[in-house]
Amino acid sequence: MLSVTMAALNASQKEMNVTSNNLANASTVGFKRSYANFGDVFSNDPASNPKTAVGAGVLLTSVARDTTAGALKATGRVTDLAIDGRGFFVTRDPAGTANTYSRAGNFSLDAQGFVVDPGGFQVMGFNDIAGTNSADLKPVQIPPVIDYTDADAEGVPLAGPDNGNPEELSLLQRFANPNGSGKIVLQGISISPKGEVQATYSDNKTYTLRFLAIGSFPNDGGLKATGNNRYTETGLSGAANLSIPGAPKAGNIMSGTLEQANVDITNELMDMIRSQQVYNGNARMLQTTIETVSRITDKI
Incomplete structure (x- = not known):
């Protein structure tokens, strides 16, 4: 669980970095916005049952560039x-x-x-x-x-x-x-x-x-x-x-x-809010996991 949560935190942080860069360059002449692509991760254990395999988190697969023309x-x-x-x-x-x-x-x-x-x-x-x-x-x-x-x-x-x-x-x-x-x-x-x-x-x-x-x-x-x-x-x-x-x-x-830059500020802000919510949710999950492990350790 820890590895899944950490992977999600890392992915959300990178997505926020991409969005922040887009917003920072919203007034830059000829700038082309970027966007993050993600893929899910599954266990690569050959002994795992494909019918019951559980995802192992998320991975940033690429940061691509939107080449459409600006206004x-x-x-x-x-x-x-x-x-x-x-x-x-x-x-x-x-x-x-x-x-x-x-x-x-x-x-x-x-x-x-x-x-x-x-x-x-x-x-x-x-x-x-x-x-x-x-x-x-x-x-x-x-x-x-x-x-x-x-x-x-x-x-x-x-x-x-x-x-x-x-x-x-x-x-x-x-x-x-x-x-x-x-x-x-x-x-x-x-x-x-x-x-x-x-x-x-x-x-x-x-x-x-x-x-x-x-x-x-x-x-x-x-x-x-x-x-x-x-x-x-x-x-x-x-x-x-x-x-x-x-x-x-x-x-x-x-x-x-x-x-002009092909950055839509409203859409970028919405993406930032969504990424922040995902990050906060995974941060709470991490905190809960740490507290649970700590309580179990104290009882041993």
């Missing part, structure tokens, strides 16, 4: 993005060594104009709509200023800001300054439902800089959570299928919008 909330900020449909934003760690995936689109521009998440992970995209593999991924950068210190007759910069990053020089060559020198300054940004990132500069021209990348998986629930609303692929999730927004199995982008 969408308009913010009016261009770099706040939500995916209307399946898929994840593709981000890369500051060291540039590994891709991570997220539904949280609360992005901003850093000092160099890279689109980043709150942890500094760069949002990835493609140069054009044909990009479909990891080798084609490039950081999404929207330079705040393009400085033409010199240019040829066609306006292609011969010298300019160069920090040794070939990708930065490639990006600068997308622009053409008819004056041959000087600066153009960022005036505005737009991001289309198909993930086309466009920037308008003080030369009154609008340039397409990147197409956002979307990663989709055969099994979203198999992704490994790494914290800060980021996930990495696993054998259970299957390999990422990279595409632009709007492709098969990839939703469209909604700029100026964020996906």
Whole structure:
């Protein structure tokens, strides 16, 4: 009896921990709630009679993730993005060594104009709509200023800001300054439902800089959570299928919008009350068992 009661207490405590984490993240952008799965335990004694076997308690079998989309909330900020449909934003760690995936689109521009998440992970995209593999991924950068210190007759910069990053020089060559020198300054940004990132500069021209990348998986629930609303692929999730927004199995982008947590506070509180009642009931059972054993021991 003691082992059954202890197993029940342990299971109830873990369920309350899961529910508490859901409630704590009810306001976290793009958060996906978790839920506990339990299984009953029976005696594994081969001599036991299956007709009279008594259960041996309960066991936490898994903590699964609810991958359904949360509600969408308009913010009016261009770099706040939500995916209307399946898929994840593709981000890369500051060291540039590994891709991570997220539904949280609360992005901003850093000092160099890279689109980043709150942890500094760069949002990835493609140069054009044909990009479909990891080798084609490039950081999404929207330079705040393009400085033409010199240019040829066609306006292609011969010298300019160069920090040794070939990708930065490639990006600068997308622009053409008819004056041959000087600066153009960022005036505005737009991001289309198909993930086309466009920037308008003080030369009154609008340039397409990147197409956002979307990663989709055969099994979203198999992704490994790494914290800060980021996930990495696993054998259970299957390999990422990279595409632009709007492709098969990839939703469209909604700029100026964020996906909220898929946590229903009322349901979570009801789950917490139920788990607490189960815990309290088993705690009383444990106390009764201890008192009974103590009385029996005293009489021996």
